[in-house]
Amino acid sequence: MIKRGLFFIFMIVSFVWSQAGENLNVDSIVRHEADVLDSLVIVNVEKRLKPDSWVTQLIKNRFNVYDTTLRAPKFVNFCLNVYRWGDKTFNSYDTTYVYSYPKKWKVMLKANSKWNLFHVNARDEGDPSMFFNTEPRTQAGFRVSFMAVGFEYMPDVEKLFSGKAIDHRLTRFTFTCSRVIAELYYNKSTGMSRINKFGDYKKGHFINEKFDGLNSSTLGVDAFYVFNHKKYAHAAAYCFSKNQLRSAGSFILGVQYADQDMSIDLSCLPEDIKPYNPWGDRAFRIHHYDYAVNVGYGYNWVFHRNWLFNILATPSLGLRHTVIDDVDKPRNTMACNLRGRMALVRNCGNFFYGANATFNGFFSWSNKFTIYNQNNDVTIAAGLRF
DSSP states (O other), X not given: OHHHHHHHHHHHXXXXXXXXXXXXXXXXXXXXXXXXXXXXXXXXXXXXXSOOOHHHHHHHTTSOTTOTTOOOOHHHHHHHHHHHHHHHHHSOOOTTTEEEOSOOEEEEEEEEEEEEEEEEEEOSTTOOOEEEEEOOXXXXXXXXXXXXXXXXXXXXXXXXXXXXXXXXXXXXEEEEOSSEEEEEEEEXXXXXXXXXXXTTGGGGOOOOEEEOOEEXXXXXXXXXXXXXXXXXXXXXXXXXXXXXXXXXXXXXXEEEEEEEEEEEEGGGSOTTTGGGOTTXXXXXXXXXXXXXXXXXEEEEEEEETTEEEEEEEEEEEEEEEEEETTTEEEEEEEEEEEEEEEEXXXXXXXXXXXXXXXXEEEEEEOSSEEEEEEEEEEEEEEEEEO
């Protein structure tokens, strides 16, 4: 009997102990799950409270650098403060004359027709004078601008579709603010030209003979300062980022660098002109380096609401270094250049369209030649600010 009683008591104690252990395990699991949930809540709250990076903040506020809620590292804040100072100093306008669109981006489609003129006048008796022009070429491309910086590229349309051995293209980078305008451009023209005059051929009268021996390229940098920058907006006529509200003009002072490379391959002359050519099948290469100062004037005429007509002329004087291969010695002369532009612009809210024409004329001379070359283009454009 005693043994049975002890066994019965042992069984009861074991059962109670096991139940207590199970209850203890359940309580620990519940506490563990509660701790995990608490940690997840804390992580989510921390993620919500953690601020975006300064880059993300700029993107969200559409690059509004004047946003007072923007939080950034010290160096970034320093750069932003420098930009704010520069924007206020170099890019401010009289709001009664110029409206600045708040949009930062502009994209546009552009089409361009360009042609070049070359007049080579021989100074030695018996040497023929020559007059060439390239056939008008159609280029089409795009321009993208962000704030003050823009990039455009326009290749030759006919080359893209026909595969002919021609190359006419224009690439340009620009920087524009109220006080300062700068432009870096590269203009290339290969093949598809005409002879309009060659010595005594047809008694020196005008002709129109096909000639594929003329190639040229120009790498240039133009920068100028606008004196009446509060009222006159160059960007309203050529960058579409401003709207000129009232007519205004300004004197302009600038600098110009131009690297021009031109080659004339006389072996490509038509057979009936070759007897008038004393140089045989040689090729001339004429290379100019210009360093000049521009002084000019620009005027924006607002002839109707949201309509603008601009005219700009900037003659320049400076130093030109000329190299004519195998014909004349390299020499330094005075650079006498002239640049002119006209533009017609229409603004319709954030949409805009317009047309402009430009010519760059360069005059130089050497012991054997007097040379004048001119680059011309007419452009139409339409785009959107966003």
